[in-house]
Amino acid sequence: MSLCMQCGRELTYNEIGAHKKFINRGSKSFLCKSCLAEKLGVTVPDIDRKIQQFIQQGCTLFSAGNVIPGPAVSPGRTPSGQGEGPK
Numbered sequence: 001m002s003l004c005m006q007c008g009r010e011l012t013y014n015e016i017g018a019h020k021k022f023i024n025r026g027s028k029s030f031l032c033k034s035c036l037a038e039k040l041g042v043t044v045p046d047i048d049r050k051i052q053q054f055i056q057q058g059c060t061l062f063s064a065g066n067v068i069p070g071p072a073v074s075p076g077r078t079p080s081g082q083g084e085g086p087k
């Protein structure tokens with residue numbers, strides 16, 4: 001398990017993926033979402049949104065099973081349009 005090189009927080013798979021995606025694919029040490037957002041001058045929700053986009057694109061740096069639960073990932077309602085049956 002990796003820790004954030006700035007604040008020492010435990011990193012999730014997607015945070016490591018985000019660091020690789022936004023900073024450097026070859027990095028050996030990583031930033032958590034908060035530190036990454038600060039470094040990039042964006043907000044943490046911005047990072048989350050980007051991670052969701054990469055997951056939808058099928059990027060292997062990210063895992064859909066390891067994200068914070070939220071409206072965007074609720075079961076039965078996928079952004080791809082599946083499961084949108086009549087009520």
Ligand SMILES: [Zn+2]
Pocket residue numbers: 004005006007008009031032033034035036
């Ligand atoms: Zn951090």
